[in-house]
Amino acid sequence: MAVQVRVTAVFQKFTKGAKTVKGQGQTIGQLVQDLERRYPGFAKQLLNPDGSLHQFVNIYLNDEDIRFLGNLDTPVSEGDVVSILPALSGGAAPLG
Amino acid sequence: MASAFTEEQIKRYSRHIILQQVGGKGQRKLLAGKVLLIGAGGLGSPAALYLAAAGVGTIGLVDYDTVDLSNLQRQILHRTADLGRPKIDSATDTIAALNPDVKVVPYPVRLSSENILDIIADYDVVVDGTDNFPTRYLVNDACVMKGKPNVHGSIFLFEGQATTFLPGRGCYRCLYPAPPPPGMVPSCQEAGVLGVLPGIVGSIQAVEAIKLILGIGDSLAGRLLLFDALSMEFRQLKIRRSPDCPVCGEHPTVTQLIDYEEFCGVPALVHSQEAEAAHGARH
Ligand SMILES: [Zn+2]
Numbered sequence: 054m055a056v057q058v059r060v061t062a063v064f065q066k067f068t069k070g071a072k073t074v075k076g077q078g079q080t081i082g083q084l085v086q087d088l089e090r091r092y093p094g095f096a097k098q099l100l101n102p103d104g105s106l107h108q109f110v111n112i113y114l115n116d117e118d119i120r121f122l123g124n125l126d127t128p129v130s131e132g133d134v135v136s137i138l139p140a141l142s143g144g145a146a147p148l149g
Numbered sequence: 150m151a152s153a154f155t156e157e158q159i160k161r162y163s164r165h166i167i168l169q170q171v172g173g174k175g176q177r178k179l180l181a182g183k184v185l186l187i188g189a190g191g192l193g194s195p196a197a198l199y200l201a202a203a204g205v206g207t208i209g210l211v212d213y214d215t216v217d218l219s220n221l222q223r224q225i226l227h228r229t230a231d232l233g234r235p236k237i238d239s240a241t242d243t244i245a246a247l248n249p250d251v252k253v254v255p256y257p258v259r260l261s262s263e264n265i266l267d268i269i270a271d272y273d274v275v276v277d278g279t280d281n282f283p284t285r286y287l288v289n290d291a292c293v294m295k296g297k298p299n300v301h302g303s304i305f306l307f308e309g310q311a312t313t314f315l316p317g318r319g320c321y322r323c324l325y326p327a328p329p330p331p332g333m334v335p336s337c338q339e340a341g342v343l344g345v346l347p348g349i350v351g352s353i354q355a356v357e358a359i360k361l362i363l364g365i366g367d368s369l370a371g372r373l374l375l376f377d378a379l380s381m382e383f384r385q386l387k388i389r390r391s392p393d394c395p396v397c398g399e400h401p402t403v404t405q406l407i408d409y410e411e412f413c414g415v416p417a418l419v420h421s422q423e424a425e426a427a428h429g430a431r432h
Contacts, residue, residue, distance in 0.1 A: 140325040141303040
């Protein structure tokens with residue numbers, strides 16, 4: 054099942070600069086693993102070593118935060134849009 | 150509050166006064182309104198200018214940085230002639246020149262757990278224009294503890310985000326429970342920013358503050374507004390109060406203010422947008 058994944062600027066260096074990528078999977082977790090296969094290192098930006106989502110990264114299925122759905126087990130369907138958003142530190146530039 | 154407008158004020162604010170949703174009553178609310186801006190940099194500049202132009206009567210400014218040449222690409226409170234001056238001073242002059250009705254309260258200090266509660270106590274709305282996580286979390290937690298609306302904005306490269314956290318309806322920690330650990334990519338990279346971008350996001354923050362003072366419209370509470378200048382797209386995501394939130398949830402674990410450690414060699418408690426620039430970490 055192909056799902057569109059929108060990647061915020063912070064993560065685009067892990068997707069070869071792409072702002073939108075296609076991913077395969079039945080769940081958000083499978084989608085992340087699929088992206089990891091094509092963009093090695095990507096999953097590490099999102100997941101803790103135990104496989105859970107970092108506290109400073111949010112994933113949205115369409116406009117809903119997956120923490121309020123089924124976390125990484127949230128099912129995805131054809132046509133869904135997934136957005137990945139890390140906390141931005143801020144102001145003008147610096148992440149940090 | 151019910152004091153009569155001067156003739157000059159009637160003319161100055163005429164485009165507000167003729168708006169049904171503002172009127173003379175609303176304009177008086179604005180003149181009695183108090184907004185605290187955290188940072189007189191990229192986001193704080195447009196926010197301060199529009200709030201001042203609108204006649205928000207008291208504008209508090211927190212910033213201890215000085216004006217650097219690299220700031221002027223976006224920080225429109227400051228001028229070339231202001232280079233080297235404290236941002237608080239040039240901001241105060243700019244606002245005074247724009248609207249003498251506005252009282253600027255300067256706070257040329259580093260925000261910390263020691264001073265923030267006292268500083269925000271007097272204000273109706275806090276506008277967060279910080280550029281670093283320690284201050285962002287400190288401002289958030291203090292606003293939750295004091296029950297202050299917190300208008301959030303952040304920018305990165307060509308992208309911006311804005312939302313409003315209202316007391317009892319969620320906070321920044323509901324969105325991101327804890328800051329990234331120091332050194333964690335991608336929170337520690339230098340980056341540029343399109344100079345106009347903070348102009349858009351800071352102006353959205355000013356709109357939110359004004360609506361809150363007037364009590365009109367729908368705030369961004371519950372919505373995260375995303376703006377991408379390159380594709381010229383606005384999107385919205387839902388955000389909600391998390392029962393597990395460490396500060397505003399059912400069983401808060403953060404009950405005292407935290408002075409987080411510095412990130413990436415940047416001083417922990419920098420408030421202006423790019424105060425780091427003055428400390429050698431160029432953006
Ligand atoms: Zn919260």
